[in-house]
Amino acid sequence: MRLPTWLAQHLAALRALLVFTVLLGLVYPLALVAVGQLPGLNHKADGSLIDAGGTTVGSALIGQSFTDADGNPVPRYFQSRPSAAGDGYDPTSTSASNLGPESVVDTIATDPEESSESLLTQVCGRSREVGELNGVDGRRPYCTDDGVGAVLAVFRADGLTGPVTRVVSVNQAAPATPFVTEYQGVAVEPAQPGEDYVAAGGVVTPIRGDAPAEPAVPADAVTASGSGLDPQISPAYAELQVNRVVRERGADPAAVRKLVREHTDGRGLGFMGEPGVNVLELNIALDKQFAAR
Amino acid sequence: MTMTTAGVIFVLTLMAALVAVYKPFGDYMFRAVSGTRQSRVERGIFRLVGVNPAAEQTWGVYARSVLAFSAVSILFLYLFQRVQNHLWLSLGFDPVVPHGAWNTAVSFVTNTNWQSYSGESTMGHLVQMAGLAVQNFVSAAVGIAVAVALVRGFARSRTGQLGNFWVDLTRITLRILLPIAVLGALALMLGGVVQNLSAGTDVTTLTGGSQTITGGPVASQEVIKELGTNGGGFYNVNSAHPFENPTTWTNWLQIFLIFLIPFSMPRVFGRMVGQNRQGYAIAAVMGILAFASVVITNIFELTGHGTVPQAVGAALEGKEVRFDVSNSATFAAATTLTSTGAVNSFHDSFTPLGGMMTMVNMMLGEVAPGGTGSGLYGLLILAVITVFVAGLMVGRTPEYLGKKIGSREIKFASLYFLITPILVLVGTAAAFATGNNSTALNVGPHGLSEVLYAFTSASNNNGSAFGGITVNTTWWDTALGLCMLFGRFLPIIFVLALAGSLARQAPTPASEGTLPTHRPLFIGMVVGVTVVLVALTFLPALALGPLAEGL
Numbered sequence: 001m002r003l004p005t006w007l008a009q010h011l012a013a014l015r016a017l018l019v020f021t022v023l024l025g026l027v028y029p030l031a032l033v034a035v036g037q038l039p040g041l042n043h044k045a046d047g048s049l050i051d052a053g054g055t056t057v058g059s060a061l062i063g064q065s066f067t068d069a070d071g072n073p074v075p076r077y078f079q080s081r082p083s084a085a086g087d088g089y090d091p092t093s094t095s096a097s098n099l100g101p102e103s104v105v106d107t108i109a110t111d112p113e114e115s116s117e118s119l120l121t122q123v124c125g126r127s128r129e130v131g132e133l134n135g136v137d138g139r140r141p142y143c144t145d146d147g148v149g150a151v152l153a154v155f156r157a158d159g160l161t162g163p164v165t166r167v168v169s170v171n172q173a174a175p176a177t178p179f180v181t182e183y184q185g186v187a188v189e190p191a192q193p194g195e196d197y198v199a200a201g202g203v204v205t206p207i208r209g210d211a212p213a214e215p216a217v218p219a220d221a222v223t224a225s226g227s228g229l230d231p232q233i234s235p236a237y238a239e240l241q242v243n244r245v246v247r248e249r250g251a252d253p254a255a256v257r258k259l260v261r262e263h264t265d266g267r268g269l270g271f272m273g274e275p276g277v278n279v280l281e282l283n284i285a286l287d288k289q290f291a292a293r
Numbered sequence: 294m295t296m297t298t299a300g301v302i303f304v305l306t307l308m309a310a311l312v313a314v315y316k317p318f319g320d321y322m323f324r325a326v327s328g329t330r331q332s333r334v335e336r337g338i339f340r341l342v343g344v345n346p347a348a349e350q351t352w353g354v355y356a357r358s359v360l361a362f363s364a365v366s367i368l369f370l371y372l373f374q375r376v377q378n379h380l381w382l383s384l385g386f387d388p389v390v391p392h393g394a395w396n397t398a399v400s401f402v403t404n405t406n407w408q409s410y411s412g413e414s415t416m417g418h419l420v421q422m423a424g425l426a427v428q429n430f431v432s433a434a435v436g437i438a439v440a441v442a443l444v445r446g447f448a449r450s451r452t453g454q455l456g457n458f459w460v461d462l463t464r465i466t467l468r469i470l471l472p473i474a475v476l477g478a479l480a481l482m483l484g485g486v487v488q489n490l491s492a493g494t495d496v497t498t499l500t501g502g503s504q505t506i507t508g509g510p511v512a513s514q515e516v517i518k519e520l521g522t523n524g525g526g527f528y529n530v531n532s533a534h535p536f537e538n539p540t541t542w543t544n545w546l547q548i549f550l551i552f553l554i555p556f557s558m559p560r561v562f563g564r565m566v567g568q569n570r571q572g573y574a575i576a577a578v579m580g581i582l583a584f585a586s587v588v589i590t591n592i593f594e595l596t597g598h599g600t601v602p603q604a605v606g607a608a609l610e611g612k613e614v615r616f617d618v619s620n621s622a623t624f625a626a627a628t629t630l631t632s633t634g635a636v637n638s639f640h641d642s643f644t645p646l647g648g649m650m651t652m653v654n655m656m657l658g659e660v661a662p663g664g665t666g667s668g669l670y671g672l673l674i675l676a677v678i679t680v681f682v683a684g685l686m687v688g689r690t691p692e693y694l695g696k697k698i699g700s701r702e703i704k705f706a707s708l709y710f711l712i713t714p715i716l717v718l719v720g721t722a723a724a725f726a727t728g729n730n731s732t733a734l735n736v737g738p739h740g741l742s743e744v745l746y747a748f749t750s751a752s753n754n755n756g757s758a759f760g761g762i763t764v765n766t767t768w769w770d771t772a773l774g775l776c777m778l779f780g781r782f783l784p785i786i787f788v789l790a791l792a793g794s795l796a797r798q799a800p801t802p803a804s805e806g807t808l809p810t811h812r813p814l815f816i817g818m819v820v821g822v823t824v825v826l827v828a829l830t831f832l833p834a835l836a837l838g839p840l841a842e843g844l
Contacts, residue, residue, distance in 0.1 A: 025423030101599030226533035273541025
């Protein structure tokens with residue numbers, strides 16, 4: 001019996017797909033899994049797992065949180081970057097924040113459950129916390145001293161033009177005191193929960209403020225990575241934390257700095273990427289060399 | 294050395310490597326697609342599939358073979374995901390929901406690799422390696438096959454035959470994709486990319502927390518994700534994940550693999566039409582557009598405009614320490630200039646104008662250098678349009694490579710060009726008209742950018758995401774699935790129809806009046822036509838989104 005052409009064509013397609021599925025979908029990946037078990041390669045193929053004190057504590061490539069059960073930083077450890085993966089550094093739910101560069105207005109709802117922070121407020125809050133933890137100035141441009149985004153909603157008589165009629169500091173909920181008392185002669189009000197000042201016609205106006213152009217807290221300390229699993233921090237963020245770790249452990253600063261250097265990966269071939277400090281490996285080395293006080 | 298200097302050297306070394314492999318690798322691909330001696334494995338495959346490798350096909354049969362193979366692939370991949378809970382290595386995951394399975398099946402078969410799911414919490418290892426990764430290979434091979442068929446249309450005359458799809462598919466997969474994939478996977482494994490079948494290792498972290506270190510056959514899928522300009526990550530965060538892209542040099546290698554085939558295809562073209570200089574001209578157009586875009590994206594990202602980047606001091610949100618701003622920007626440009634769509638940083642958090650560049654790159658129509666095969670055929674269509682426009686301006690008969698560009702040819706070329714703008718703009722409008730834009734995380738201009746990006750990415754078969762938008766709803770899965778489907782196969786049909794029409798023509802000998810298509814003048818004109826067509830089509834939409842936000 002001769003099949004109709006269209007059917008014969010689809011049967012050929014099905015046979016081709018099955019052949020390729022076996023070859024490319026089973027033989028090829030499984031052969032590579034087998035190769036990955038060769039000595040020398042198996043450690044990496046299995047996820048670069050690392051031990052400390054006889055148990056596996058993680059992977060050299062995957063960052064982790066160094067926080068206590070309540071989520072507070074454990075000061076004797078170098079801290080990782082902020083993470084948007086699950087509750088932080090969760091490899092089963094990797095994610096970036098996906099918040100945009102102009103995400104500057106918080107949602108302050110009457111129900112705190114429905115409130116959410118803009119990226120700017122997250123950055124300001126982190127900067128303040130990291131500053132406090134390490135005893136440096138945590139101020140940044142476009143941030144208030146209480147660690148939220150310094151953003152005003154400016155209402156004008158004719159929408160976008162005309163004299164200013166009303167100004168609200170949108171990220172500071174009453175009873176907070178606005179970061180500036182007045183804007184172009186108009187007194188600044190704190191925000192009321194549940195109000196949407198942008199929808200009401202307020203023009204979003206971030207205020208630069210007088211924070212230093214180069215904040216003491218480095219950029220990677222206040223931003224979430226793309227993966228949420230970044231195993232590294234910048235050498236600058238590591239340096240910022242050295243004094244705290246030295247104090248907590250009663251260690252010699254020079255010895256701690258030496259460990260930081262040993263766990264810093266430079267640029268690949270001198271020009272690829274940027275240097276980074278592997279936080280987990282550094283902390284394991286610290287534990288080995290200096291007992292916590 | 295500053296980050297800018299290092300970033301410049303990074304780009305220059307990539308360019309040098311691509312220039313170095315252009316000839317040898319292009320020649321290798323030429324031999325793979327034009328040879329007639331079949332290896333023993335290939336003969337075995339032809340017997341199993343039941344095709345006669347010596348029999349050639351007309352454009353209609355070739356197109357129907359492409360469509361039959363893709364239709365069967367979509368159905369197979371759909372069913373595979375729907376029954377994954379009954380299969381080996383399912384990791385205990387439920388079957389993928391119907392609209393998600395449809396979207397993912399279309400996405401991988403069309404070489405888009407848009408992902409409305411999160412890899413580590415949705416797909417078992419078997420679906421990933423025997424379903425998704427197989428399509429990473431064959432969808433890339435389909436693109437190259439269609440490009441080769443188009444070039445045969447230019448190279449041949451007075452014939453209806455364009456080659457045999459099954460032979461092209463097999464030889465491209467076995468001789469081009471698979472060997473490089475094996476080598477690349479081994480290199481990635483040396484860098485730390487995982488390759489195992491583990492369901493995950495539970496560990497207690499240094500401070501007593503718990504963490505699950507995920508596993509999977511990642512390296513084998515990662516390499517073809519880049520080489521085949523697919524872009525679908527094994528994990529949700531794609532090439533930002535340390536298990537997919539662990540080091541600064543694997544990042545370089547991944548960008549190189551992304552560009553390798555698309556930038557070498559013009560050599561295949563030049564060899565096949567018997568004039569290498571025609572290949573150089575096409576490669577030059579691709580190179581000029583790509584270089585300009587990489588530089589501009591880097592400048593926007595390194596300058597770091599935008600309120601949050603200013604507050605932070607750098608556009609570092611959504612970027613890894615090891616890649617930092619410059620290498621992330623270069624990757625972002627590479628992945629959107631080709632139809633890859635893999636990401637090593639999150640475009641949603643880029644500066645407004647840096648984010649816009651990733652969109653503009655896709656809107657160029659994925660031709661600089663575009664996807665595997667699809668980049669070449671897309672650019673040849675633009676070359677045809679350029680020849681036609683130039684002919685109108687100076688009153689010459691439009692000819693390209695000895696073929697007359699008549700009304701039939703220009704109709705196919707125009708139809709090809711019109712499809713993606715229609716899909717992008719109608720799709721974006723439909724999302725707003727039906728209120729489905731409300732799943733975007735951001736409002737205002739950035740919310741428009743998120744919707745526009747999604748449709749641009751799907752219709753151009755790119756697959757990268759701006760993120761910040763929930764797309765795993767029935768409406769989004771369906772709408773974007775249709776955009777991917779039409780955005781892939783309608784152009785392929787028009788390309789093959791054009792190829793058939795060109796192959797039938799008798800060659801026209803070059804005369805005084807023929808526009809030389811290998812000179813800088815022509816290169817400049819193709820670049821101009823590409824940019825002007827994009828500007829006219831998309832500028833209004835860009836003005837309301839990223840431009841409104843960034844200026």
